[in-house]
Amino acid sequence: MEDLLSKIIEKNRYLISKGAVADYIPALSKVNPNNIGICIMDVDGNNYKTGNYDVKFTIQSISKIMSLMLALIDNGEDKVFKKIDYEPTEEPFNTLFKLDFPHTVKPSNPMINSGAIVTTSLIKGKGEERFNRLLNFIRTVTENPNISYNEEVYLSEKDTGHKNRAMAYLMKARGFIDGDVEEILDVYFKQCSIEVTTVDIAKIGLFLANRCKLLEQDTKVCDARIASIVTAIMATCGMYNFSGEYAATVGIPSKSGVGGGILGTIPHKMGIGVFSPTLDQYGNSIVGYGIMSDLSKELNLNIF
């Protein structure tokens, strides 16, 4: 298996130069573009790791599935989806478009930034407590108590996240979010700067695949319904406005982040973590997409 994973990495390495690291968050432009890592964990307890699988990167939008899980635990499905829709969009992840349309009453889905900011606002807790609860939830699911956030990336994003700030204030003005906008944005920026490895995100994928149960301990952290909702939203919205083509060509419910990570989950089977920092025009890892396509074909993982 490791041989196959190494071959897949080498086959896709040429794609590094076809993409670019995210530089709209200045601190992200400093990452080494040449790292490529894969980690796969299945429900039988097998782990396979290759390449730079243990290099840390910022979780970015992959955090949106964790905040969604916690918001669902805190509020229940009905309350959450009163505030955010379940629907895919053909707009990019950072769009403001439609938020001010007269008939719009909520963001399209929790995987684009506007929906994710609303999701974060639904996590219970005051001030630091909200972020700490999310961080602890991520530590529990990854079984990695050392996970923390990257202060430089957090400050860089807080400093330059004008578009996120604009959409958050617009949503506040339109009554889509309650609470203090700056406080909510602060949690959002911090959650995006949490550092993980492919092992950590593969573990999250495995947790979803195992219906919200930690594999080794056989402990149920939350209701299996939450895994079902989150996996469905990953399959339809997880790769932004590339989600349709990705579902048709890869067929693995996945979530990407501009840090270069892609998390895949195959219900009842396995979790996959892939990392390579250069991105395509949608903000998805360009090598990561190549690797996920090859894994899907070689291991027959397409769920559709």
Ligand SMILES: NC(=O)CC[C@H](N)C(=O)O
């Ligand atoms: N696509 C992403 O990973 C976006 C997350 C990033 N922190 C942002 O808000 O722009």
